[in-house]
Amino acid sequence: MAESRRGLMMFRPFFKKLRKGFSSSAYSASPALNHSKFNEDMSVGKAVPGDVKEGFFTVFTVKGKETLRFVIELHHLTNTEFLSLMDQAREEYGFQQKGALSLPCRPHELQEILQHSKGSNNACTESWGYV
Template identity: 45%
Template sequence: MIRSYFAEKIQKGLSVFAQRRPALNYLSEAKGLMAAEVREGCFAVLAIKGGETKRFIIGLDYLTDPAFLGLLDQAQEEFGFTHKGALAVPCQPQELQNILDARKV
């Protein structure tokens, strides 16, 4: 129930943002490098843990994935929702890559 509410809230916020600005360049907060455009229907996520950081561009459909929602719960507990920019999740980049790859199979 809470995860569903949480996913809906993020999805609404991202869809409003996407309508205002269809494509933006984001500055990678971890590396200070200019990253590729985030296309409509996607959002940027930073996987940060143990000094290792990687930026991912993820489709909005992952907001219904139970494994990804678990990372969002962890992010809320560890980071809160007061920062701006790309969404940060507390996991090794390979952990997030495994979640993304699992849906492709």
């Protein structure tokens, strides 16, 4: 538990960015977990997309030519495997990037972590299809 708390404190700048984004947008209903192909035309850092409702955040998996967008529930931020990915992202990209967080992994690797977290937390995750 202490390790998770320490990991969460390390990502305080990311959490502030999430909070700021949530406070300036309207929310719409969407599946608990959703991902889609990356849209390069989307204006980065200006507004939270409509499919990101309160209690969720967006990440991109970026490895080689594979880039996929995920909308993830906040409770995954307590998962040690997910925190490890965020630590790798901090080391590789820092927190200077705008918009969604990029994770240095393949989409299926993140899916496995989220599914494992779903099983252990009894979380509601659905809709793995492309949007």
